Amino acid sequence: MRRKVIAGNWKMNMLPNEAIDFVNALAPLVKDSKNEVIICVPFTDLFYTLLTVQDTNIHVGAQNMHWKENGAYTGEVSADMLKCINVEYVIIGHSERRQYFNETDETVNLKVKQSLAKGLKPIVCVGESLEEKEAGKTIEVITSQISKALDGLTLDDLSNTIVAYEPIWAIGTGKTATADDANDSIKAIRNEIKSKFGTDDISILYGGSVKAENAKELFTMSDIDGGLVGGASLKADSFSKIVNFDK
Numbered sequence: 001m002r003r004k005v006i007a008g009n010w011k012m013n014m015l016p017n018e019a020i021d022f023v024n025a026l027a028p029l030v031k032d033s034k035n036e037v038i039i040c041v042p043f044t045d046l047f048y049t050l051l052t053v054q055d056t057n058i059h060v061g062a063q064n065m066h067w068k069e070n071g072a073y074t075g076e077v078s079a080d081m082l083k084c085i086n087v088e089y090v091i092i093g094h095s096e097r098r099q100y101f102n103e104t105d106e107t108v109n110l111k112v113k114q115s116l117a118k119g120l121k122p123i124v125c126v127g128e129s130l131e132e133k134e135a136g137k138t139i140e141v142i143t144s145q146i147s148k149a150l151d152g153l154t155l156d157d158l159s160n161t162i163v164a165y166e167p168i169w170a171i172g173t174g175k176t177a178t179a180d181d182a183n184d185s186i187k188a189i190r191n192e193i194k195s196k197f198g199t200d201d202i203s204i205l206y207g208g209s210v211k212a213e214n215a216k217e218l219f220t221m222s223d224i225d226g227g228l229v230g231g232a233s234l235k236a237d238s239f240s241k242i243v244n245f246d247k
């Protein structure tokens with residue numbers, strides 16, 4: 001369902017005590033927001049974070065999972081393991097996982113399907129590299145990525161899915177896509193989803209150096225439904241300003 005969502009991605013940052021302090025600081029700052037607030041935290045913070053968000057409007061996600069049910073996959077975490085402690089969301093296919101951990105369109109699709117089958121809601125990331133952007137291939141790359149990532153999903157699955165468009169050259173670099181360019185890319189993703197499923201009733205977020213200063217311009221564009229925020233999600237104060245972009 002299309003709605004405004006602001007999701008934080010802590011990446012490999014924050015110890016459990018820092019996660020608890022963060023939630024306690026963030027909760028009063030965002031309690032009146034109509035936007036959905038999600039924090040995607042390291043596995044070791046999940047349990048503490050989930051206990052601390054009780055009675056708040058903050059939702060919790062993981063940053064990855066394996067697509068297999070269980071088995072000899074040392075170091076991996078399954079969808080059931082996340083679901084049984086009440087994790088709600090899981091980021092799938094973040095560019096850092098594609099770049100450093102051999103995530104492919106195929107494994108992204110397997111993970112998306114497994115997350116949904118187990119009752120988790122995936123936040124599916126797509127985005128072009130700088131080389132692809134400079135070669136004029138942005139739309140080709142991101143429509144192909146989203147088509148493969150969502151392959152085999154039902155309409156019900158789609159209603160439990162969030163997409164994040166994150167140009168790789170904008171992640172953690174301080175360079176942000178212009179609001180018009182981000183909107184055009186997200187519109188293309190929306191059109192691809194519409195041609196595949198007959199509906200584009202899905203939240204599509206922008207990610208890539210979002211901060212309090214640029215959130216409003218980006219999130220009020222026609223096709224952008226909020227953001228996936230890395231660096232600026234590590235401090236409750238800066239993250240709350242992004243969540244409250246519409247205040």
Ligand code: PEP
Binds near residue numbers: 172210228230231
């Ligand atoms: C991200 O981690 O998804 C991200 C967009 O990072 P940053 O906001 O730091 O660019």
